[in-house]
Amino acid sequence: MSGRVIATSDNATGGKISRQINVVLRNPEPPAPLAEPEQLVGGKPVPATGKLGDIFRELEQMVGLECVKDIVFEVYALLQIGLIRAEVGLLQSAQVFHMVFKGNPGTGKTTVARIVARLFQEMGVLSKGHLIEVERADLVGEYIGHTALKTREMVKKAIGGILFIDEAYSLARGGEKDFGKEAIDTLVKAMEDYKNQFVLILAGYQDEMETFLQTNPGLPSRFPIHIEFPDYSVDQLMLIADLMAKERQYVLSPQSEQKLRQHLTQEKQKFAEIFSNARYVRNTLEKSIRHQAVRLLQQQLQTYSKQELMTLRPEDLRLDKKK
Structure with missing residues (x-):
């Protein structure tokens, strides 16, 4: 750099x-x-x-x-x-x-x-x-x-x-x-x-x-x-995720929020010394937005509702490290 x-x-x-x-x-x-x-x-x-x-x-x-x-x-x-x-x-x-x-x-x-x-x-x-x-x-x-x-x-x-x-x-x-x-x-x-x-x-x-x-x-x-x-708590990370999503005009469905919360809890426990906090949340959210775009495009709909374009579903949150 x-x-x-x-x-x-x-x-x-x-x-x-x-x-x-x-x-x-x-x-x-x-x-x-x-x-x-x-x-x-x-x-x-x-x-x-x-x-x-x-x-x-x-x-x-x-x-x-x-x-x-x-x-x-x-x-x-x-x-x-x-x-x-x-x-x-x-x-x-x-x-x-x-x-x-x-x-x-x-x-x-x-x-x-x-x-x-x-x-x-x-x-x-x-x-x-x-x-x-x-x-x-x-x-x-x-x-x-x-x-x-x-x-x-x-x-x-x-x-x-x-x-x-x-x-x-x-x-x-x-x-x-x-x-x-x-x-x-x-x-x-x-x-x-x-x-x-x-x-x-x-x-x-x-x-x-x-x-x-x-x-x-x-x-x-x-x-x-x-x-x-200090590192953020899971509650703080979820609030950060919500704010980041709103800034981009997206929302996490209740099921997506639950999935993300469970994942962040596990990541903090596994990688306490190297967990990247808000940066990790941002990268996870942006990756999910890309997955949502692919999912919507593959549906090949004539029109998309505003709510559908904004909502991140659980299947968009592919939380394994490789995808």
Whole structure:
């Protein structure tokens, strides 16, 4: 995968967060504080209109993520009060927003990063608010000096936004002689050189990320915000499936819902360590939509009812791994 700019919107789910915050306002001339916020989320006073209002509404619509919602509001509140303090001549405390996201695949890490990027842009922390998503292959080169060059290029692309490194622990897998170490060292230097200009988010499995942070003595202290993304419950996964189906204008029949629930329960039990959560649900749903299309076409009907075109039946949910 090559580094790329990703649009900062989508729905996501579930999360748990540590409360470590030592968050530098990166815009020396922040916008004026918003007026008359409205209680929208769990009694929290957040904007009712505009782009910030859209961000918080999107956050509210997510399945789970209660602790994530709390921490996003805390960051918003910190920034908003900082603007008010500046208006009355008080100092703004130094802030660092680099983060570590820990969790299995499909638990909403990338989507949360997109929303954070949008929030930071609206609050004046980041000038562009875009997200550059990369992995090891985008940072590590094939010869001495190549890695530092590739890594610096990705950092420069992320200026004004967020650099999101998925499976970041892979940078440390090759040992001392691996070029991944050079990428880590380059990132640490870039965090100093461009500390007011981009935010770095490292993401990956929880245990691997804990080990990774110990590979460079400069890493742990540079990431004050740690977010843990737990696997979803079966009930949450079923809600995600329902939302995904509605977005595509499909519905699961009651029999299909029962079949999917049983299947997800079994998959979580069998593959707890590698189960891909919402990603698995999305792939299963999209595969079922393809099977429904084949079934309908083979009926060779003159007309199809709207309900028939929307309904996913049990036979459409072919839940074996090969089909």
